[in-house]
Amino acid sequence: MELQPLEDVQRLSCPILVVQGGRDFQVREKDFLLWKEDLSSHPQATFRWYPLLNHLLVLGEGPSTPGEYAQPGHVDGTLIRDIALWIQEH
Secondary structure (H helix, E strand, O other): OOOOHHHHHHOOOOOEEEEEEOOOOOOOHHHHHHHHHHOOOOOOEEEEEEOOEOOOOEEOOOOOOHHHHHOOOOEOHHHHHHHHHHHHHO
């Protein structure tokens, strides 16, 4: 509980990619927006919102639940491509 991730990441001088699933019930949209606001002056911060992904960045429908974590799945292909492109750009 003593960690201050926003303070720590603000000190970074490297490119930062923040991704968030819209169906994530553990890390909410308000948290994503907080990171986006706090890093708005960081010249190399990029933010990507994926409305249909859960906390594990797996595609799904409807509200996500803890039981969804027990279902086999794969990280979304669009997200993987976006990360690869971001890496190439940076």
